[in-house]
Amino acid sequence: MTTTTPRHPGSETGWKSPRGARRAPAGPVPASGAWREGDPAGARRFLDVGTFDLEVGSRLPDVRVAYETHGELDADGSNAVLVLHALTGDAHVRGQAGPGHATAGWWEPMIGPGAPIDTDRYFVVVPNVLGGCQGTTGPASTAPDGRPWGARFPRITTRDQVAVEIELARLLGVRSWATVIGGSMGGMRVLEWALLGPEAGIDVRSIVSIATSAQSSGDQIAWAHPQLGAIRSDPRWNGGDYYDAAPGEGPHAGLGIARQIAHTTYRTARELDERFGRLPQGGEDPQTDGRFAVQSYLDHHGDKLARRFDANSYLRLTETMLTHDVGRDRGGVEAALGQVESQALVVAVDSDRLFPPELSDRIAAGLPHAAGTRLITSDFGHDGFLLEFDQMGPLVRDFLAEVERVSPA
Numbered sequence: 001m002t003t004t005t006p007r008h009p010g011s012e013t014g015w016k017s018p019r020g021a022r023r024a025p026a027g028p029v030p031a032s033g034a035w036r037e038g039d040p041a042g043a044r045r046f047l048d049v050g051t052f053d054l055e056v057g058s059r060l061p062d063v064r065v066a067y068e069t070h071g072e073l074d075a076d077g078s079n080a081v082l083v084l085h086a087l088t089g090d091a092h093v094r095g096q097a098g099p100g101h102a103t104a105g106w107w108e109p110m111i112g113p114g115a116p117i118d119t120d121r122y123f124v125v126v127p128n129v130l131g132g133c134q135g136t137t138g139p140a141s142t143a144p145d146g147r148p149w150g151a152r153f154p155r156i157t158t159r160d161q162v163a164v165e166i167e168l169a170r171l172l173g174v175r176s177w178a179t180v181i182g183g184s185m186g187g188m189r190v191l192e193w194a195l196l197g198p199e200a201g202i203d204v205r206s207i208v209s210i211a212t213s214a215q216s217s218g219d220q221i222a223w224a225h226p227q228l229g230a231i232r233s234d235p236r237w238n239g240g241d242y243y244d245a246a247p248g249e250g251p252h253a254g255l256g257i258a259r260q261i262a263h264t265t266y267r268t269a270r271e272l273d274e275r276f277g278r279l280p281q282g283g284e285d286p287q288t289d290g291r292f293a294v295q296s297y298l299d300h301h302g303d304k305l306a307r308r309f310d311a312n313s314y315l316r317l318t319e320t321m322l323t324h325d326v327g328r329d330r331g332g333v334e335a336a337l338g339q340v341e342s343q344a345l346v347v348a349v350d351s352d353r354l355f356p357p358e359l360s361d362r363i364a365a366g367l368p369h370a371a372g373t374r375l376i377t378s379d380f381g382h383d384g385f386l387l388e389f390d391q392m393g394p395l396v397r398d399f400l401a402e403v404e405r406v407s408p409a
Contacts, residue, residue, distance in 0.1 A: 031250030034133035034140035034310035042100025049167040058154040066135025067127040071119035080174045084182030090134035093126045102308035109389040116397040130161045139312030151240025162192040176203035183385045187212025194340040206343040206403040213359040215325035227258035255311040256302025265354040268381040337366030344370035345399040349384035
């Protein structure tokens with residue numbers, strides 16, 4: 001297990017220890033933490049990918065994708081790697097926080113020169129997902145009538161998201177992925193890419209499925225239900241129409257509560273008990289109106305997300321995850337996984353209580369070219385795939401070397 005915790009969007013940067021003074025809030029929370037037209041672009045690039053007919057039967061016009069790239073595409077296009085982010089991630093996988101980027105790269109130790117995904121060797125593409133809030137078309141984007149989509153943004157599926165990414169790949173000149181890699185919500189798209197990519201004429205030589213599932217479980221749906229309710233019950237959500245609200249007047253309370261519920265599923269009971277136990281927060285007294293340290297910790301994460309994310313995107317993306325089922329209209333999960341021709345690395349975190357290892361075991365058992373499930377040992381639960389770089393890195397590095405040896409471009 002790692003002894004240090006790198007900074008990333010799920011880490012505790014800015015949160016004071018139980019015996020430390022509580023950090024003062026950084027001013028009123030914006031109505032939305034979404035990237036909006038006119039904001040600094042940062043390292044983002046943009047491509048207009050057209051109009052899409054969605055699985056629900058509606059049509060989404062003028063879709064734009066925000067993405068970042070690292071490294072250079074070979075002349076034969078054989079060295080491309082697609083990295084897919086989780087629920088509240090974005091395209092900023094490496095690099096510092098700064099104008100246009102509220103947080104530093106969320107997987108920086110994994111990607112770069114000499115890193116497990118070596119940008120001296122690979123051309124790495126990282127898109128912001130359809131329905132997201134950091135530059136790709138989503139609820140905070142401008143609809144054809146000139147107003148933000150808000151709650152009018154149509155329901156989307158994992159397959160809709162991959163269809164958009166397929167068009168992005170075409171426009172970038174990518175006809176083959178050396179690997180498609182992602183965890184959690186990103187892992188759901190990885191599995192769809194393994195099927196939809198080849199159908200669209202884009203070869204997927206290998207996939208890395210991390211801490212994810214082939215279809216959402218009843219337990220995951222149950223945990224998500226109060227999160228969705230928390231946002232929609234916030235009076236300041238205003239039916240999804242809040243983008244013109246002043247700072248402090250948006251649905252940050254509901255979004256913050258949703259994040260607090262989610263964060264408890266991302267970590268483990270053991271970590272929270274050993275780290276916080278029943279300690280009070282600083283000089284606060286829980287017997288009066290004070291908080292326990294673990295409550296302060298969750299408050300911090302709720303506030304932090306509300307400052308960099310969008311409530312409507314949280315709703316739509318969560319709903320997308322809940323409808324995920326790689327076996328839908330394909331004869332079931334096992335039949336669908338059995339059609340995948342890509343080499344596969346399947347990774348789970350041993351303490352993950354949101355995506356427990358048995359969900360990865362099902363994926364590994366169904367994929368013809370997967371050698372079982374590789375377990376990461378961690379006290380951090382689901383977040384282990386974002387934190388345990390000393391274990392995650394060698395797994396990915398060795399797998400990519402094996403893919404090149406077995407199936408060279």
